[in-house]
Every structure is written in C-alpha cells, then in structure tokens.
Amino acid sequence: MVLSGWEGESMGDISRERRGENPVYPDRPGTSRRRFLDYLLGTTATATLGAIVYPIFKFMSPPQVIESTENSVVAAKLSEVPVNTGKIFKFGNKPGIIVRTSAGELKALSAVCTHLECIVQYRPDTKQIWCACHNGQYNLSGKNIGGPPPRPLEEFKVNTRGDDIVVSRS
Amino acid sequence: MISGAAKKEHIFLVASARRSINILLPLAIILVLFSLASAQKKSSCIECHSKLEDTRLSGPAKAFDNDIHHARGLSCNDCHGGDPNADTKEGAKDPRKGYLGKPKTLDIPAYCGKCHSDANLMKRFNPSLRVDQEREYYTSVHGKLLKSGETRVATCISCHSVHGIRAITDPLSSVYPSNVAETCSKCHASADYMRGFKIPSDQFDNYKKSVHAKALYEKQDLSAPTCNDCHGNHGATPPGIASVANVCGQCHARQAELFQVSPHKAAFDQRQFGECIKCHSNHFIAKPGDEMIGMGEKSVCITCHTTGDKGFIAAGAMRARIDELIGSVDKSTEILNRAERAGMEVSRPKFDMKDSTDALTHARVLIHSSSTAEVDKVVAPGLAASAKGYQAGLDALAERSFRRKGLAVSLVFILFLATLVYLKVRQIERHQNESANSA
Amino acid sequence: MKLDAVTSWLDERLSISTLAKLASKKEVPLHRHSIWYYFGGMTLFLFSVQVVTGILLLLYYRPSSENAFESVQFIVTEVKFGWLIRSIHSWSANLMIATLFIHMFSVFFLRAYYPPREITWISGVFLLFVVICFGFSGYLLPWNKLAFFATKVGTEIAGVVPIVGRPMLRFLRGGDDVTGATLTRFFGFHVAVLPATATVLIAIHVLLVQLHGMSVPPNLLGQPVKKMKFIPNFLLRDLIGWILAIGVLAALAALFPWELGEKADAFAPAPAGIKPEWYFLFMFQTLKYLPAKIWKFDGEVIGIMAFNFTAVLLFVVPFVDRSPENRRRRLIFNVIGVLALLYILGMTIVGYLT
Numbered sequence: 001m002v003l004s005g006w007e008g009e010s011m012g013d014i015s016r017e018r019r020g021e022n023p024v025y026p027d028r029p030g031t032s033r034r035r036f037l038d039y040l041l042g043t044t045a046t047a048t049l050g051a052i053v054y055p056i057f058k059f060m061s062p063p064q065v066i067e068s069t070e071n072s073v074v075a076a077k078l079s080e081v082p083v084n085t086g087k088i089f090k091f092g093n094k095p096g097i098i099v100r101t102s103a104g105e106l107k108a109l110s111a112v113c114t115h116l117e118c119i120v121q122y123r124p125d126t127k128q129i130w131c132a133c134h135n136g137q138y139n140l141s142g143k144n145i146g147g148p149p150p151r152p153l154e155e156f157k158v159n160t161r162g163d164d165i166v167v168s169r170s
Numbered sequence: 171m172i173s174g175a176a177k178k179e180h181i182f183l184v185a186s187a188r189r190s191i192n193i194l195l196p197l198a199i200i201l202v203l204f205s206l207a208s209a210q211k212k213s214s215c216i217e218c219h220s221k222l223e224d225t226r227l228s229g230p231a232k233a234f235d236n237d238i239h240h241a242r243g244l245s246c247n248d249c250h251g252g253d254p255n256a257d258t259k260e261g262a263k264d265p266r267k268g269y270l271g272k273p274k275t276l277d278i279p280a281y282c283g284k285c286h287s288d289a290n291l292m293k294r295f296n297p298s299l300r301v302d303q304e305r306e307y308y309t310s311v312h313g314k315l316l317k318s319g320e321t322r323v324a325t326c327i328s329c330h331s332v333h334g335i336r337a338i339t340d341p342l343s344s345v346y347p348s349n350v351a352e353t354c355s356k357c358h359a360s361a362d363y364m365r366g367f368k369i370p371s372d373q374f375d376n377y378k379k380s381v382h383a384k385a386l387y388e389k390q391d392l393s394a395p396t397c398n399d400c401h402g403n404h405g406a407t408p409p410g411i412a413s414v415a416n417v418c419g420q421c422h423a424r425q426a427e428l429f430q431v432s433p434h435k436a437a438f439d440q441r442q443f444g445e446c447i448k449c450h451s452n453h454f455i456a457k458p459g460d461e462m463i464g465m466g467e468k469s470v471c472i473t474c475h476t477t478g479d480k481g482f483i484a485a486g487a488m489r490a491r492i493d494e495l496i497g498s499v500d501k502s503t504e505i506l507n508r509a510e511r512a513g514m515e516v517s518r519p520k521f522d523m524k525d526s527t528d529a530l531t532h533a534r535v536l537i538h539s540s541s542t543a544e545v546d547k548v549v550a551p552g553l554a555a556s557a558k559g560y561q562a563g564l565d566a567l568a569e570r571s572f573r574r575k576g577l578a579v580s581l582v583f584i585l586f587l588a589t590l591v592y593l594k595v596r597q598i599e600r601h602q603n604e605s606a607n608s609a
Numbered sequence: 610m611k612l613d614a615v616t617s618w619l620d621e622r623l624s625i626s627t628l629a630k631l632a633s634k635k636e637v638p639l640h641r642h643s644i645w646y647y648f649g650g651m652t653l654f655l656f657s658v659q660v661v662t663g664i665l666l667l668l669y670y671r672p673s674s675e676n677a678f679e680s681v682q683f684i685v686t687e688v689k690f691g692w693l694i695r696s697i698h699s700w701s702a703n704l705m706i707a708t709l710f711i712h713m714f715s716v717f718f719l720r721a722y723y724p725p726r727e728i729t730w731i732s733g734v735f736l737l738f739v740v741i742c743f744g745f746s747g748y749l750l751p752w753n754k755l756a757f758f759a760t761k762v763g764t765e766i767a768g769v770v771p772i773v774g775r776p777m778l779r780f781l782r783g784g785d786d787v788t789g790a791t792l793t794r795f796f797g798f799h800v801a802v803l804p805a806t807a808t809v810l811i812a813i814h815v816l817l818v819q820l821h822g823m824s825v826p827p828n829l830l831g832q833p834v835k836k837m838k839f840i841p842n843f844l845l846r847d848l849i850g851w852i853l854a855i856g857v858l859a860a861l862a863a864l865f866p867w868e869l870g871e872k873a874d875a876f877a878p879a880p881a882g883i884k885p886e887w888y889f890l891f892m893f894q895t896l897k898y899l900p901a902k903i904w905k906f907d908g909e910v911i912g913i914m915a916f917n918f919t920a921v922l923l924f925v926v927p928f929v930d931r932s933p934e935n936r937r938r939r940l941i942f943n944v945i946g947v948l949a950l951l952y953i954l955g956m957t958i959v960g961y962l963t
Binding site: 574576587588591594 | 682685686692693841842845846848849852853855856859860863864865866868869
Binding site for chain 2: 034037038040041044045047048051090093095115116118119132133134135147148149150
C-alpha cells in the first residue's frame, strides 16, 4: 500500500527554522521583527497558559466549606443551644430544629410541620414542639400529639464532635 | 310381663319409634346446627319487612344491613322491642313483649338514650364512647326547643339518620367531617324550613366560600373546621358573644392569645361584636389580606376608628411596618431571582430568606395585639434577614459581572494569542517560500 | 548545549529522533476541501478538554443518589472556579459531539474511508457510539429532574428492542427502574469503561491516520496536489483553532452557565415537555411521528430497529462503496448522505420548535 503521507512536495526546511536562523540572509531586516514576534508569542502564550493553569490549581485546593453532603451537617455549636431551647438549622434545603431538653439531651427533628408546612418551634414553657400556624403540637420524639398535624416529624440522629452538633439522617 | 300380642305391639312400637328417631334425630340435629351456623339470630321483623312492597316499610329493613348496630349483633327489637322470633305481625309487635313502635319526635333522645346514656351497657360495645350525648343535647338550642314542644328541630336521627347509621369514622357517614356541613344544611340552608326560627339560612352558602371549606373539601384536610367544630355537635349552640375567641383559638391559638390581652377584647364584648367575627365574619371567613388593616378603604379598622384616634394611628403604623417588610422582602426576592436567572447559584440565600417571610407571617399575626411595639419586635429581625438576602443577591450579581470582566480579559488574551500564532505561521511560511525560491 | 544533551539522552532510549523525523514528513493536502481536515483534531482537542475537566470534577463529585446533586451544587457554589470547570465540561461535551458529526460527515463525503482506510472508518464509527454513550451516561450524573427523566425515557426506548431489549434495559439501569444503582453504574461507565474503550479506539484511529497519511478527495486522486507540512504549518493552524475553541468555551461558561436544575425525585411526575439533548432529538422526534402500529408491530419498535439497522449500515459503508472508479455508486452514496444530513438537521429543528 502506498504510504502517501510521507511523500510529495514540502514547504521548507524545519531544522534551520528551529535554530531561528535565516538560511539565506543572516542579517535580514526580518530578524528583529521575528525576534519580537517570538518574544510576544512566548510571553502571551505563557500568560494564557497561566490563565488556564491558575483556575485549575485554585479548583484543586479545598474550599472553605469542605463537604457538600446532605446526609450530615454541622447544625450548630453546643454553645449556641442552651438547655431548654431550640434552634432552627438548614439540612439540605429543608429546615430542621435542634432541641436541647431541660435534661440536657439533644434532639434533632425536621422543622417542617406535617399539616401545612409552617416552620415549627420549641416552646420552653410546655417543653414541646409547637406550630404557631394552627396550634399543632408534637412531643420531643416528633410524634404529633395535638392539633391538626396528621403525621409525626422526621427524627434525625444527633452526635457531638467537640463543640459541633452534627445532625445526620437516621 | 307383657303378653304375646302386646309384646308384638310393643316390639312394633319400639321399632317404629327407633325408625322415627333414625329419621328425625339427624334432621333435628341438622336444623339446630343450621340455625346455630347462621350468624344472625332470627329476626322475623327483617324477614317480613324486607318483603313488603311499600318502601316506607321495606326501606328500614334493607338499610339496616349497613347499620353499625346490625354489625354489633343488634336488631330491630333491641330498639323497638317486640319478639323477633314470632312469625306473625301480632306476635312480633306484641306490646306485652315490649313492643314500642315508632317513637314520637319528642321521645327520640330518650329512645336512643336508652342505651347510649347507659355507661354499663355501652362499655360492652365500645368503652371509649361518651354516654352524655342525651344530656348534652338538652343544653343545645335544638334540645331546648324540643323540650318546649317544638318538633321541627334536629333530633338524633336528623343527623345520624336511622336504620342505616354508620360509624362516624366511615366516610359515608352523614356525620363524617366532610359531610357534616351538608347534613346540618338539610334544615339550616332551607329558608322555607327555617321560617319562624329567626336565624338566617345562608350559613352553608357562606361557609362554602370560606378558607376552611376550601381546606376541607379541596385539600381534603380533615382537621379543618366544619359546623360542629365551632358550634359543638350534640350541644350545638352558637358560642357566646364573649367566647368566640376561645372557640377560634382552638386552632388559632396565637391570635386568640393576643386578642384576649388586647384592648379590643373589652371593647368588643361590651358592644357585643362577637370578637373574631367582627372583622373575620363567622361563616364566610375569607383569606385575610393586608388591606384589612390600616387606614385604607378596605380596612376593617375604620369601621370604628376615625382619623386622629389612637386606634386609627396604631392601625396605620402597623400597616406601615408590614408594608415596609413586604417591600424589603419583594426587593430581596427579586434580586435573588435575577441572580438565579443570570445563572448564579443562590439556593442558600434563598433558603435564608425564609426568616424574613416567616417574620412577615408573624407580623400579620401580631396585629391582633393592636400594639405597634409588638409588631415591631418581629418586623425588625425580618428586615435584617431580608437585608442579608438583598446583599447576597448583590454579591451574586457582582460575582457574575466579575466573571464577565474576567472573561473579557481572557478573551483579549486568547484572541491576541491566536493572532500571534497566525502571524507566526505567516512568518514561517514566508521564510519557507523564500528559502524554497532561493534554493 | 544542555538541551541537546537531554534530547540525545532521551533519543538513545526512546528513539525520539526517529519519531521526530517521521513527524516532520507528515503532510496535509491543500485543496478546496482542506478546511474539513481541522475537525478531527478539534474533536480530539475537545475530548482532551473533557478528560482534564472530568478529572477535576472527579475530585469533588459523589456518585450516589443522596449526594450527587449536592456535590455538583457544591462544585458550582463553593469550589473556586468550580462553576467554570463544570460549565466547560458540559459545553465542551456538546461542542465535541457537534464537531464529531461534522468530522464524520466530511469524512463520508470526501470518501476518506476508501481503501486502505476501512479500519480507520470502523474505529471511527465505534468512537461515535462511545461518545454518544459518554453523553448519555454523563447527562445523568448531576441527578437532576431533567436528567432523571431523560434517562428513564432513554433506557425505556432501549428496552423496546425485541428479545435483547429487556435484559439490556436491566443491564443499563442496574435493575428495573432508574435508581441510585443506575447512577453508580453510569458513573462507572462514564469514568472507567468508556474512557478505556475510547483510549484504545482513539489510539487505533490516530495511529492509522499517521500510517496511511491524509486522504485526498476522489476527484483529485492521481493528480499532483499541493501539500503543506503538518509540523509546524498545519499544526500551528490547528493550534489557532484550539485557542479559539478555548475562548468559545470560556465565553459559553461565563455567559450561559450550565443549569443545575432541581434534585431528582423518583416519585414526582415527569415535567411537561421533556426532551433529550439535541444530539438525540432527531431520533426522539422520529419516534414521535411514527404511528402506534405498523403492520402488526409497535411503531416504536420499528423505529428503534430502523435506527439500529442504520447504525449497522454505517459500519459497512467502506465495504459497499469501496472504489473511486465507481462514480455511480459514489453518487448514490452522496445522495444518501445528503438526505441523511438533511433529515437529521430537519428533525432536530422540528424537535426544538414543537
């Protein structure tokens, strides 16, 4: 088979070109222009390469917020949730509530009321979870014990890691 | 000793008796087993009545199949007395066997109460059922009127029907939550029927347009109130003028709480306004809007308040605060949406905006305190949250324009580089041509 | 010079000077249709952009149904320049498929599959399918509503094929339905199986092109043709194209960032008016137009089988039209090619308008 790729007319001698030498007139006026073009080419190419490599390196270095996962989240700090209070936090794209009971125990539940999706709150006076919209009540395990809510609140797992309260799906 | 002929007869008699027993005994056993096997006891009432042509007489017998009393093993005689085993009309309906017949309207509560007010008896069937319905009934408007001799009022069978009574948890029951209003309006919606009773007959029409009806019928939310939730069922009476807030407060606890300690409570009760009803109506409770508060023409405040008085000023101030928060939330939502449409990821700031929309809901509830200071307490953090959202939107848009500027700069570099490479190509080829020509 | 010492050291071990000599001999024919020669290299360039951005995305992406969407959201919001890498990856995929189609059609019409280039063509057709699988598998990875339903519909269509359809569907989906198992499986295809296959095929394809050299359109065969050296002339021109492609990708990423959408929900109904990505649209639209029953078979099945048959036909092209002398056959193939091109373009446009 004819390997037609390697034959035929060609357009110039590479090796001399690579050496940067003008083969016929070494001191032709084009030399300085060529050198200028080469210089410009070199610097622009380096700059562009840098503009490509820079974002890549920044991308690879870990960002401030390390993890993306919805399965567990640092809901709050222990210092932010005193005894007998509750705090709302973001879990994925739904709100959750952390409750620290008067016994000091931590509970984490979904904060979306199962009646009409208002956000529930912790009532330190009744020590229950309450929905202000239509007087729905839940106990601290999330069970719906009063008012319109038809289903309990989903309960999450709570762990502490130092001062962090970590909430994860059960 | 039996003689020869007598002995023969005796033997014959014994033999024939034995033959009879051989036939009759199994037959009797079969009959007894058969009657034992059939689940229901014999009820000649049902047997006869269901065959009658007059539907007024056969109807009850046929409807009784679906009755909860029937399911519990009771039959006609348990209410009407009589003998279900007798096969003749006279035998079954014998007053000596306790036959009571059809009760008169005035006697119906006692008729049902025979069992339903007897705790010991009801315990055997359903220990958790109340046994004070009859007593409660006589505290109701229906009961009081009945006692005074008025028979055109509702009695047990008006709401629960008779002979085909279903459990209240059965969706086909006339007193299932989504059926209650229709049952009440059988009488109450008929202007004809209600003639002489001095109350309107448009309650059902109004109720059907309300938010509660929408929740109950359209959204199938069975916790939504219907007639009995506010009026009671057996003790059905409109709540007292000064107790309306308590009734509404069963669900709308916060609003009721605030109202009770507000200056409006005393003022409304004194003027017999009916508390919540004055502004929200009783049956046609529409979705409340911000136009209801303030100094505008749709406001309910100006019904009593006039320019210059404290209430008028407070109404205006509260409305102004709410409007301010609405304006801020709208502005922030708009800019975040704009950032999102431009391709920026703003789901977290959008989530955080819930704080300000929540504050708006709270503010709208807090107006029931009639106190601008209380409303302020929630509006202020709401405005702060909304401002944060706005800032996040600004930041997102700034990041976007930074990216575009970055793009412009990089494109300049890229185009410049491409041009330089092109020039380089031209230069190389010029040299190649020259060297080729000179060679 | 230091550089010379290094090059001679390498040369003794790797024979680079031989390679350099061969490379320096590579030439590109110059004629009216030379412009099409750029598209193979452009496709390869865009593929390497995919590899680089893909590897970068791999540093943060999580292939499980609970985490996938959030991890992409994370990349786009928290990771520095994550938005740029992700959008470039999505845009470059589409551009690559476009240049691939242009490359394929230009090779077809310029008869670059004539002997001895049959294997090059076959490896190319395989690469077409590999790249389409890349697109299909990659599309699911963000695990958003659109992707979920596109995958559901796409695998459903695969399942329609008689006999092998059902096992194929179960193989693709990792079960009977599209679930997290599907995502894991598609991820495996997308980052391991397909790249390995593509590497082998590309190696074969590119090496064969070097071996056989650049082809010349049939009407120029046997005539003297002006040639251009590949290094540095054509390669620098290639480079200009690639630099401009980077610019286009950057502009697309910044001006038309790829959407994140909403997280997939297996129980939610399909969003109205879903359609697949543009490179599947013409097939999707065709299926929509087929009647429910053709003779006694399902219209859909006939349609799918027709497409499969066409795919098989693609392979045999260089064995049917194999001689530059047979002008009539060439004409027929040109007509078929033009009709196919018009059909694809037309159906794609119709798919967008409706």
